[in-house]
Amino acid sequence: MAPSPRKPRVPRVGPSGPPQSREEDYEASFDQAPSDQLPPVRGGAGESSVGRSSGGRVSVGRSAKVTVLHPVDDGADEPDEDQPLRSNPAREQPTKAHRAPSKGSHSLSPARLLGRRTPDAGSAAGGSRDVLAFPVPRAKRIRRRVVLVAVALVAVVAAVMGLVLFTPVLAVHTITVEGTKMLAPAQVQEALAPLKGKPLPLVGPSDVSRLVAPIVQVKSVQSRAVPPNTLLVTVVERVPVALVKQTDGFSVVDGDGVQIATAKDQSAYPVPVIDPQGAHMSHDTFLAVxxxxxxxxxxxxxxxxxxxxxxxxxxQLKLSNGQTVVWGNTQDRDLKAKVLEALMKSAQNPPQGQAPVNVFDVSTPWHPVTR
Structure with missing residues (x-):
């Protein structure tokens, strides 16, 4: 039985002009797609299963020549009740950065879970996609802050060191000398003149000691920085303990046997006179005295x-009043000095009827003897 002829399809007319549609003739083949996956289309040769792919091809249940109308979507046409309108994939442009998943789909790809961009139809057509960014781990943020703080501290220290080393802000301008008796302060200041203009934090005790070493009267020296520009120097002088007879006068020596000055007569220094008796000043006997x-x-x-x-x-020592002190060797010299001082005080006020003391023997300090 021959199928009844199909009533021609009249496209709708929009409010803005003539119908916007085009007709295409397709020759469908049976073996392109199964008929149950294509929407029904009424053809001139009877009912057939017809479908159209994204490129515009049509598959039918049996060979037939059909006419398909392609509506143009301008926002004014309404869809046909018999068959839903399909937009042309070639004209379709993505309008959103993320496409919603198809209905009934609940799966996400690993790339979407990790927030990475994946190539798809939207990106291929030039669309932009948002990239999901996970927050930086707390340990990494703390490590980054520590590095920044360390860099800042290094910069501050470098700035301070540059201020100290390369600017005259903390340079030595004034040298103050204390503790001098035999020496004049100007002698020490003249010896330390090379330190002027040098950064104060860089002036150490070794620098001061090296510069004052040629001054024989100085036994030791201590220095202290007084910001911003003063160097305080405390001098420990050698103490004269004896005058050594020389052909043209006297040599003033200290306890180490170092000659620290000369004198024309012995009235300048209230110390005993040593007769070397031909012994050299560096001799052990002289050093013992x-x-x-x-x-x-x-x-x-x-x-x-x-x-x-x-x-x-x-x-052996001789006092100015004629009394004699037998000292012995240099052992226990501090104890012998204390015992001698006590004996000399007691001899100044002897008991009534006691003969005056002429000899103080402290060679054995635990059992001193007076005669």
């Missing part, structure tokens, strides 16, 4: 007239 004299208190030292020794174990 000067060592004993350096241990005596200043008031006892001022009462001595001479000091002599035949050996290192036979040091």
């Amino acid at each position: 000067t060592s004993v004299l350096s241990a005596l208190p200043q008031d006892v030292l001022g009462q001595l007239a001479t000091a002599s020794a035949q050996s290192v174990d036979s040091v």
Whole structure:
């Protein structure tokens, strides 16, 4: 039985003009797609299953020549009740950065879960997609802050060091000298003149000691920086303990046997006179005598007239009033000095009927003897 002829399809007319549609003739083949996957289309040769792919091809259940209308979507046409309108894929442009998943789909690709861009139809057509960004881990943020703080501290330290080393803000302008008796402060300041203009934090005790070493009267020295521009120097002088007879006068020596000055007569220094008796000043006997004299208190030292020794174990002192001190060797010299001071005080006020003391023997300090 022959199918009844199909009533021609009249496209709708929009409000803005003539119908916007075009007709295309397709020759469909049976083996392109199964008929149950295509929408029904009424053809001139009877009912057939017809479908159209995204490129515009049509598949039918049996060979037939059909006419398909392609509506143009201008926002004014309404869809046909018999068959839904399909937009032309070639004219379709993405309008959103993310496409909603198809209905009934609940799966996401690993790339979407990790927030990465994946090539799809939208990106291929030039559309933009948002990239999901996960927050930076807390440990990484803390490590980054620590690095920034460390860099800032290094920059501050470098700036301070540059201020100290390369600017005259903390340079030495004034040198103050204390503790001098034999020396004049100007002598020490003249020796330390090379330190002027040098950054104050860079001036160390070794620099000061090296510059004052040629001054024999200086035994030791201490320095202290007084910001912003003052260097305070405290001098420890050598103490004269004896005058050594020379052909043209006297040499002033300290407890180490170092000659620190010269004198024309012995009135300039209230210290005993040492007769070297031909011994050299660096001799052990001479050094033993000067060592004993350096241990005596200043008031006892001022009462001595001479000091002599035949050996290192036979040091003998002579007081200005004629009394003699038998010292012995240099061992326990501090204890011997205290015992001698006590004996000399008691001899100044002897008990009634006691003979005056002429000899103080402190060679054995635990059992001193007076005669």
